[in-house]
Amino acid sequence: MTLPTEKRTLLTIITEAIVEPTLLRDLDRLGVRGYTVSDARGRGSRGVRDAAWDEAANIRIEVICPRPLAEEVLRHLQARYYANYAMVTFLAEIEVLRPEKF
Amino acid sequence: MTLPTEKRTLLTIITEAIVEPTLLRDLDRLGVRGYTVSDARGRGSRGVRDAAWDEAANIRIEVICPRPLAEEVLRHLQARYYANYAMVTFLAEIEVLRPEKF
Amino acid sequence: MTLPTEKRTLLTIITEAIVEPTLLRDLDRLGVRGYTVSDARGRGSRGVRDAAWDEAANIRIEVICPRPLAEEVLRHLQARYYANYAMVTFLAEIEVLRPEKF
Amino acid sequence: MTALDPVILFFLFGLTAGLLRSELKLPAALYESLSVFLLLAIGLKGGQGLATQPLAPLIPQIGAVILLGAAQTLIGFVVLRSMGRFSRADAAATAAHYGSVSVATFAVAVAWLGARHIDFEPQMSILLAIMEILAILVGIVLARGVSRDTDWRALGHEAFLGKGVTLLLGGMAIGWAAGPEGLAPVKGLFFDLFKGVLALFLLEMGLIVSRQVGELKRRGIFLIAFGLGMPLLSALLGLGTGLLLDLSVGGLTLLATLAASASYIAVPAAMRIAVPEANPAISLAGALGVTFPFNILVGIPLYHGLAMQLAGTAP
Amino acid sequence: MTALDPVILFFLFGLTAGLLRSELKLPAALYESLSVFLLLAIGLKGGQGLATQPLAPLIPQIGAVILLGAAQTLIGFVVLRSMGRFSRADAAATAAHYGSVSVATFAVAVAWLGARHIDFEPQMSILLAIMEILAILVGIVLARGVSRDTDWRALGHEAFLGKGVTLLLGGMAIGWAAGPEGLAPVKGLFFDLFKGVLALFLLEMGLIVSRQVGELKRRGIFLIAFGLGMPLLSALLGLGTGLLLDLSVGGLTLLATLAASASYIAVPAAMRIAVPEANPAISLAGALGVTFPFNILVGIPLYHGLAMQLAGTAP
Amino acid sequence: MTALDPVILFFLFGLTAGLLRSELKLPAALYESLSVFLLLAIGLKGGQGLATQPLAPLIPQIGAVILLGAAQTLIGFVVLRSMGRFSRADAAATAAHYGSVSVATFAVAVAWLGARHIDFEPQMSILLAIMEILAILVGIVLARGVSRDTDWRALGHEAFLGKGVTLLLGGMAIGWAAGPEGLAPVKGLFFDLFKGVLALFLLEMGLIVSRQVGELKRRGIFLIAFGLGMPLLSALLGLGTGLLLDLSVGGLTLLATLAASASYIAVPAAMRIAVPEANPAISLAGALGVTFPFNILVGIPLYHGLAMQLAGTAP
Numbered sequence A, B, C: 001m002t003l004p005t006e007k008r009t010l011l012t013i014i015t016e017a018i019v020e021p022t023l024l025r026d027l028d029r030l031g032v033r034g035y036t037v038s039d040a041r042g043r044g045s046r047g048v049r050d051a052a053w054d055e056a057a058n059i060r061i062e063v064i065c066p067r068p069l070a071e072e073v074l075r076h077l078q079a080r081y082y083a084n085y086a087m088v089t090f091l092a093e094i095e096v097l098r099p100e101k102f
Numbered sequence D, E, F: 001m002t003a004l005d006p007v008i009l010f011f012l013f014g015l016t017a018g019l020l021r022s023e024l025k026l027p028a029a030l031y032e033s034l035s036v037f038l039l040l041a042i043g044l045k046g047g048q049g050l051a052t053q054p055l056a057p058l059i060p061q062i063g064a065v066i067l068l069g070a071a072q073t074l075i076g077f078v079v080l081r082s083m084g085r086f087s088r089a090d091a092a093a094t095a096a097h098y099g100s101v102s103v104a105t106f107a108v109a110v111a112w113l114g115a116r117h118i119d120f121e122p123q124m125s126i127l128l129a130i131m132e133i134l135a136i137l138v139g140i141v142l143a144r145g146v147s148r149d150t151d152w153r154a155l156g157h158e159a160f161l162g163k164g165v166t167l168l169l170g171g172m173a174i175g176w177a178a179g180p181e182g183l184a185p186v187k188g189l190f191f192d193l194f195k196g197v198l199a200l201f202l203l204e205m206g207l208i209v210s211r212q213v214g215e216l217k218r219r220g221i222f223l224i225a226f227g228l229g230m231p232l233l234s235a236l237l238g239l240g241t242g243l244l245l246d247l248s249v250g251g252l253t254l255l256a257t258l259a260a261s262a263s264y265i266a267v268p269a270a271m272r273i274a275v276p277e278a279n280p281a282i283s284l285a286g287a288l289g290v291t292f293p294f295n296i297l298v299g300i301p302l303y304h305g306l307a308m309q310l311a312g313t314a315p
């Protein structure tokens, strides 16, 4: 018997650690029901961010939600953060078991 | 020449850091050949878990395996952990190079 | 209005922390435009790597890029690292907003 | 009359910063390192004391605190079930917290006595470890009943080889084997910096306690009443036990403090695995949000006052 | 004639290792822990000094440094806009860095004075906190203008409850409440180890400074000139203010150092959120890559020399 | 007759806890911080000693330990290839571990001598750094042969600018520039806490060593024999070299200990990159699982006894 999974979208945001509180407040406001954050470092168009100190640290935020909400969040990030912050975002299709949760 | 990749399932589990040893033992028992763990924090239906101390820390476990095994693990998690622990799980389709490894 | 996303490939590499500098130099050389690194631990065919000290720590590298470049990187990893290092890699399809960035 | 101990001021500072939602946050690795340090230091101090005296009198004392811890856990369980209408799991888990001990509270009491040059028996650290081990076992049995398939090996591992107990017992073994002279070279780290480290640790404790306020508001008055009443009752049981064991005033104060204190590290972790259906937020809100601040701010001087009266040495 | 302070040697070591691309890297948690320690220790020292003297003279001093900080920020802004042709956002953000203060620079100056047994007024730590708070506010106002929808609550939170200010003020409150005697038990950690911890911290600072070199090369001569000229001008303003306030030679030196120093922790974080269109690499390259090394290597002795001349106590 | 040093007791405690599968685990950032501290402290101590004496005699000593390290690595290589039937890569990598040195072992020996008030030459820390650098180079050459496309720059970077060597040399440079008086302000941290920090570090070492047991069981008797025999042979070579250099008894003991010790930090990391086909588990099981405990438990007193006999000062 296969499990009754349902499709959702996984939105991943990689950005500067310094915006964590502001960004999480934005997510709350946009109606996201949950998120997961982990610490990261990296390189991109804004140079090397090696997490040696807070200024140069990245975070990696994951949000599981319905596709329309993911797109709304993306639109907000594009308007509010893309121009001025080191930020990369991407969407992936995933399957979850408890669709009412996300 | 494209690479001869094969499909597998990536099962991601986000849950309380405190269950790490128990959960990893369960994975072993279910026949999982490998896993990757990283530290995380987050918010969900059980509130904010900000990793300020062990009690409030999350982990993020990834398991690459064939779809049937992923579903078996999910069924076990559902039976044994969903009711009592902060836990989120999801499945994604991925491609690997060495299918015999997973 | 749906967002104008485009498909890219997400290459994830899980390997020994000790190769981080060498591996990142290789990625640069292969023409990768960015990457994200986070700390991890795990278990696989080369045993338990529990990150208690540097020798036993893993990292998790993510690279968003076009599929052909992802395959080129994979081919390099296969030739140069697979035989001698604890390493797992996988590819996933994702969507990004700014295709020119990746 | 006496000013507040600086370690208490650090706690109040952390609490205030947390309540004002300051961005202050200590790195998790620092918090863990400080707690490793405190557990080792307490073990070393106890162990070096034991090295200079016979071990025989320990046996009745160990027996007595086992009874004390078990009694506390059972009383807590009954009160929470009957008066608090807690589920069996919640009552057992919470009672196990109160039957166990808090190393931070113990450390504050040790510092408090030290500042007043009041001696105490070195074996108090052993009794600390014993009460910590015991409450985990009793709590699990209360929640589960003892069925055929109880995995006693896993349970014993959980109780005896948890991080806190390992560090306490290891520190004690080292202190005992090295003796006061042998420890001299590491004194600069483990003893001279003890209070400073404790102060930093209590700063973080204040931050953590400040996060329990939400849960306390949600749970209402019973949890607060239990969090205040239970330590008082336990302290009296502890004082009684201490009198039977003929402890000094310092020893009485510490045993009362141990009895009154509630675990917030080892027991929560063990209960989370062994009694998963218990809600950890409740026990933590009580142990951390009410009992811990009560004990370090009010309890310790109070228990010391009672100890002096009972020992007939009131000033 | 006098050898270099070991804390300076640690800085130079870190800088050299970084420039040679050594693999040396301190764990991020260690760096954070050291900075928590330094902020608390500076607060405690200041607070215990305040405990032994009347607080009334503080009021004019606080007023004076508010003016001093605001003046510095405005001067910096004008120079960067006109001579540096910086965008409004970049000019405001960079000026805010220079109107604020660097705790590490202050700590080096305190250690420098301590090694020479030169006393100073304990309230310098309060002035430090005030200048840190103020520059954040002024910087934001400069960049944004004061519009109707300025979120003053969020702004105040940012300024008063950031990590650094919380630790400074908390340490000061504890030091003030406990007084020198009350702090005795935690002296072993917070005071006796101060210079050693500062040395380790400066090792990491050296590594961080070494990474600013690339940006400095890209930005060219103006940023370097500003990074050297601004602290000199600010130090003179600081000395002037200190003379008006009738500070001792030690106090003059410290106020000049405070004025000359540029923030690289609190202000960058605040500006990143409040003025996101400013490029943080520019301000950091100036504050960290030029001004910080200049102040600790050349500035402090220079400001002390000037302070002695102005106070008429040249040796 | 003399009790075990407390640092050794900490090691045994960690080992026991690990073998019993206790949940004890130190935060990785603490382990790293402790090792930064030890490397700096050893460098500082050596450097301040050098500040008070002429540097000329160093030159023959450096030459001698280069020969010593190279000889050890070659002997190890031949033994492992012929008697152990190791692959060329495994033999070269393992030999490089034994030709190099272990800073933790050196630190235990320094503490052991210190506790017995036995002096030694300050340049031992320089010799430590030299042997660490050299073995990496020799090991790579052994594994690879010297081909046209050897990347000597990368190799030199690896050897000279690794974390451990950087900290040792940097500490030495600071100690040398500041001298004993200059270091006084940071003495409270780096010297007074040295043994306590070493004890904590050895606790973690015990935990790490306990994890080598599985690999040792798998590899069988030859690796254990090599792990015991190689340090004994190396110690004799070290003693011989020390006699030629006319070292004091303390210096002889330390040089024998250095020779006998096997690297488990810098060399494994370098070999993993430079000789990836070597299996790191084998070398670590030998160096950490056998040689490290042997040296700190049995070796150091033994080498000291031999040193006294050879120097004709047996008690």
Ligand SMILES: Nc1ncnc2c1ncn2[C@@H]1O[C@H](COP(=O)(O)O)[C@@H](O)[C@H]1O
Residues within 6 Å of the ligand: A014, A015, A040, A041, A042, A043, A044, A045, A046, A047, A048, A049, A058, A085, A086, A087, A088, C033, C034, C035, C036, C037, C062, C063, C064, C065, C101, C102
């Ligand atoms: N192509 C990429 N693949 C994976 N991560 C990336 C990529 N580009 C950038 N990043 C991450 O996103 C952060 C910000 O990127 P950027 O805004 O391009 O500087 C970097 O520090 C990396 O951690």
Ligand SMILES: Nc1ncnc2c1ncn2[C@@H]1O[C@H](COP(=O)(O)O)[C@@H](O)[C@H]1O
Residues within 6 Å of the ligand: A033, A034, A035, A036, A037, A062, A063, A064, A065, A101, A102, B014, B015, B040, B041, B042, B043, B044, B045, B046, B047, B048, B049, B058, B085, B086, B087, B088
């Ligand atoms: N929608 C979500 N997206 C991503 N992570 C989530 C989400 N919901 C919950 N989580 C993570 O899963 C943990 C447990 O979730 P919960 O059981 O809902 O409290 C949280 O602490 C988060 O780290």
Ligand SMILES: Nc1ncnc2c1ncn2[C@@H]1O[C@H](COP(=O)(O)O)[C@@H](O)[C@H]1O
Residues within 6 Å of the ligand: B033, B034, B035, B036, B037, B062, B063, B064, B065, B101, B102, C014, C015, C040, C041, C042, C043, C044, C045, C046, C047, C048, C049, C058, C085, C086, C087, C088
């Ligand atoms: N099936 C798997 N799923 C997820 N992660 C894995 C898996 N197998 C191995 N890993 C990770 O990859 C690392 C190296 O794997 P290996 O080369 O098999 O030892 C391990 O330490 C794990 O972190």
Ligand code: NA
Residues within 6 Å of the ligand: D072, D097, D098, D099, D100, D101, D234, D258, D259, D260, D261, D262, D263
């Ligand atoms: Na109790």
Ligand code: NA
Residues within 6 Å of the ligand: E072, E097, E098, E099, E100, E101, E234, E258, E259, E260, E261, E262, E263
């Ligand atoms: Na300034």
Ligand code: NA
Residues within 6 Å of the ligand: F072, F097, F098, F099, F100, F101, F234, F258, F259, F260, F261, F262, F263
């Ligand atoms: Na050696």
